[in-house]
Amino acid sequence: MGCDLVHLYCGNMGLDVGGGMIEFSSWVLMGLVCLLIVLSGFFSGSETGMMAVNRYRLQHRARTSDLNAQRVINLLSRPDRLLGMILIGNTFANILASSLMTILSVRLLGPVGVLVSTVLLTFVVLIFAEVMPKTVAALYPERIACWVARPLSVLLKLMRPFVYLINCFANGMLGILGVHVEGRKQERLSRDELRGMIHGDSSQLSQQDQSMLLGVLDLERMTVNDAMLPRHQIEYIDVLKPWSDVLKTLKTTLRTYLLVVQGDLNRPIGVLPMRRVIQAVLMGQLNKQKLLTLLKPVHFIPEGVLVGRQLERFRARRYRMGLVTDEYGDVLGLLSLEDIVDEIIGEMLQEHVSNDWGVMRQSDGGFRVSGEANIRELNRNFGWNLPDSGPNTLNGLIIESLETIPDSRVCLRLGDVYIEVVEWQEHKIDYVMIRPIPRIESVQ
Numbered sequence: 001m002g003c004d005l006v007h008l009y010c011g012n013m014g015l016d017v018g019g020g021m022i023e024f025s026s027w028v029l030m031g032l033v034c035l036l037i038v039l040s041g042f043f044s045g046s047e048t049g050m051m052a053v054n055r056y057r058l059q060h061r062a063r064t065s066d067l068n069a070q071r072v073i074n075l076l077s078r079p080d081r082l083l084g085m086i087l088i089g090n091t092f093a094n095i096l097a098s099s100l101m102t103i104l105s106v107r108l109l110g111p112v113g114v115l116v117s118t119v120l121l122t123f124v125v126l127i128f129a130e131v132m133p134k135t136v137a138a139l140y141p142e143r144i145a146c147w148v149a150r151p152l153s154v155l156l157k158l159m160r161p162f163v164y165l166i167n168c169f170a171n172g173m174l175g176i177l178g179v180h181v182e183g184r185k186q187e188r189l190s191r192d193e194l195r196g197m198i199h200g201d202s203s204q205l206s207q208q209d210q211s212m213l214l215g216v217l218d219l220e221r222m223t224v225n226d227a228m229l230p231r232h233q234i235e236y237i238d239v240l241k242p243w244s245d246v247l248k249t250l251k252t253t254l255r256t257y258l259l260v261v262q263g264d265l266n267r268p269i270g271v272l273p274m275r276r277v278i279q280a281v282l283m284g285q286l287n288k289q290k291l292l293t294l295l296k297p298v299h300f301i302p303e304g305v306l307v308g309r310q311l312e313r314f315r316a317r318r319y320r321m322g323l324v325t326d327e328y329g330d331v332l333g334l335l336s337l338e339d340i341v342d343e344i345i346g347e348m349l350q351e352h353v354s355n356d357w358g359v360m361r362q363s364d365g366g367f368r369v370s371g372e373a374n375i376r377e378l379n380r381n382f383g384w385n386l387p388d389s390g391p392n393t394l395n396g397l398i399i400e401s402l403e404t405i406p407d408s409r410v411c412l413r414l415g416d417v418y419i420e421v422v423e424w425q426e427h428k429i430d431y432v433m434i435r436p437i438p439r440i441e442s443v444q
Contacts, residue, residue: 043089072146094129260292269298320338367435399429419433
């Protein structure tokens with residue numbers, strides 16, 4: 001009975017088992033099986049490569065007139081058709097290989113060959129037609145996708161009627177489930193996803209490039225309060241002071257613009273471009289009266305304005321700096337175009353940086369940090385994760401967390417570091433010791 005079924009099966013396949021039909025040799029069958037396994041591996045690798053390819057990198061290549069990249073984009077524009085064609089080819093190759101392998105095994109081993117062919121072909125297909133090609137395609141998706149784009153485009157044209165019928169049925173079923181294939185646009189990356197891509201692409205980007213890109217992304221959520229120079233750090237000229245003090249400030253400043261006030265920061269009278277001062281010095285005309293004629297008007301910036309919006313105002317109104325004020329009109333700080341650029345590319349003047357950060361590395365791996373250190377700069381330059389949505393300085397962050405100004409040594413954990421207050425005054429924290437938490441301990 002078993003032999004009769006085998007003879008009937010082989011007869012239906014058009015192969016001779018003693019009835020005078022066309023007969024293929026065992027070597028021919030073996031060659032066909034190997035060819036079909038290779039074909040199945042081609043479709044499996046194509047599927048993985050096409051689905052795993054980086055579409056943004058592909059679009060960049062397409063804009064440079066790369067024909068293979070353009071073919072891949074065209075194929076991916078309708079993934080239902082692409083997958084339909086790949087799965088038709090892969091299914092056909094696997095089923096036909098299984099049939100031929102069964103015939104070959106029965107011819108060589110008799111009825112038990114059915115079981116042998118099932119076990120053997122399962123192993124071969126799993127390794128050589130699934131795992132290996134898909135692994136290679138997952139490792140090199142862009143290369144594989146561009147390599148298979150031309151043959152897949154040809155096959156899609158040849159198999160269009162079959163693909164159309166299958167897609168009509170599949171898309172109809174998906175429509176019942178509320179999934180619509182046509183008209184769906186590619187999802188855009190969110191800001192956090194872009195940030196993750198920049199962090200994850202460390203092998204392609206230098207630390208400086210990563211810092212600059214992250215600085216650009218931060219502009220959208222950063223306010224002028226985050227980027228401004230705090231009030232107590234503003235360098236200015238008081239016209240009520242002796243001329244010798246004014247000259248001393250002019251000689252030592254590193255800024256291109258200086259604020260000029262009359263007795264107090266809340267009484268600004270103008271902005272002094274240092275370029276005009278140099279011209280006056282060269283002409284031998286610099287004195288207090290001349291200095292007052294060189295001033296430009298002061299611009300005021302309300303607190304809480306987004307840096308990106310203020311950057312547009314700088315460009316539209318053609319001024320380079322302004323005073324940030326609160327709701328009562330008191331000066332909170334100074335924001336210049338240089339400060340915004342510093343937020344993107346890092347501090348430009350190394351002498352100014354070291355003074356602002358006040359960070360000294362200790363022999364035990366810790367850091368002695370000034371309470372005036374900017375939180376965002378610490379996070380960016382040391383890879384820490386201190387909360388930066390509230391206060392701008394380390395002093396403000398610790399006081400906000402403790403809800404009091406410490407009057408003794410206090411240790412606390414913020415983000416992924418331990419912080420110990422080591423020097424303080426009645427109204428502020430001067431210095432702290434920061435020790436990063438080891439990665440394993442931080443995860444636990």
